[in-house]
Amino acid sequence: MEGVVHMEFLEQGQTVNSERYISTLRALRLRRVRRDKDSFLQHDNARPHTGRHTQDALRQLELTTLPHPAYSPDLAPSGYYLFPQLKKYLKGHHFDSDEEVIADVGRGCHGQSSEFFADGVCQLVKRWRLCIDHDSDYVEK
Template identity: 85%
Template sequence: MEGVVHTEFLEQGQTVNSERYYSTLRALKLRLRRVQRDKNSTLQHDNARPHTSRQTQDALRQLELTTLPHPAYSSDLAPSDYYLFPQLRKYLKGN
């Protein structure tokens, strides 16, 4: 799939915690149902605290969201760059 499926922004001064992330995951799941219908989707996760908490892991199982763990940090391995920098992605397409 190409393009952004779901975005959320926090008010200035707010931080992401497990509860906030859980509400985001629920909203994402609803959006995926509308956008993708019968397709499976995979959520790429890094090791940020809200992503690794027990509450989040339980939510992922409950919402039946498949996750792809983010590799350990490496300056030359950043899969998110392809989504953050669309022009780079277009330039590298097919290579």
């Protein structure tokens, strides 16, 4: 809730597959500031996140994940909270290189207060409740 723990960017043309995602999980595990039992990983049901190799890696790395109901794309704080704010921050900026974009995205994320991130997590709790109350048939309109 206090901020971005890990950020990485793919080279143009690359996609996230199970192998790449497991590599990211390992980097996340190495960089985690808080290794207590109150830390959770939230990801969606995309194939790289749900495959057998990924699930094995999650157990090996002792990363506890929050379950994610199927067809509930609006439960990812990055999608409903962080990215819209980041888009506002980047609006009107022009970049000459990928490195400039990466640097400005980093400034936009790391410049947010811990209250900003706590608010995003609080909104997640409300969204989860709506999803559960609607038998996982909740999509924000």
